[in-house]
Amino acid sequence: MNPTLTQGARAPSSRLAQYVALTKPRVIQLIVFCAVIGMLMAEPGWPDLAVVIAAAAGIWLVASAAAAFNCLVEQHIDRRMARTAWRPTARGELGRGPALVFSLLLCAAGGVLLFVWVNPLTLWLTLATFIGYAVIYTVVLKPRTPQNIVIGGLSGAMPPVLGWASMRGEVGPEALLMCLIIFLWTPPHFWALALYRVEDYRRSGLPMLPVTHGLAFTRLNVFLYTCVLFAATLLPYVIGMSGWPYLLCAIGLGGWFIALAFRLWRDYSDALARRTFRYSIVYLALLFAALLLDHYLMPWIS
16 A cells, blocks of 8 residues: 555566556565564564464455555556556556456455454454555545645555554554654655656656655655654664664664765765665665564563
């Protein structure tokens, strides 16, 4: 559900590959990864593997449904953007009917998995996330406000909450803190992409921040959000959720992110924006991996 990661530009050849492309597999990988981190963080020891598999599969299916619905709704926009013109819906290779049915089937299958093998809370939270991304973000916010990625980013920040709820049957403060980190990560991640794809967004007609407020203002916001994100990533240590191994990783990873964002603000180039965008993906994955490793290491070294 997270809307900020890009796909490769090669058009899929087979019908199966076209349907798979609608699900934005690279986006879904990071979503499921963060959800599984939430699952593992929710338990002091190793969680029930059957529930982990069922929850991960259910979240994967519903997130894929949301991605397919996004492609369906935005096919006219995707046609005007070099980054997305290859998508099967944009190219007219998959019609609106088949894409809609595919999305609904994925959502229904994921919903059944979550309701039967996980718990109702995870189902309702996951469906709410689907609505947040597929409807509130895609249909309402994205074409109307340059703050679309900030407001709509909440849906993309939900995977750790879904994972936590699947294990505990409730939403704890630790889950909300992980959600906050992804929420604050989303704007600098996405705006770094929008900076070097600004002409794409200008052609699309979407009111993205670099288009409506200019490159300089967007670069400053990337830097400021990265600083706030850095502070938020220290909170797991502050509240006792993690130990010093995570803290060291958060400082190192976040310090480099801030350095890239500062350079982007003061000495912009498309190459640096592309580098910052790519690092932001690696950054989030490594940060959450560090949180998980700390979760299992601290009982042994404390």
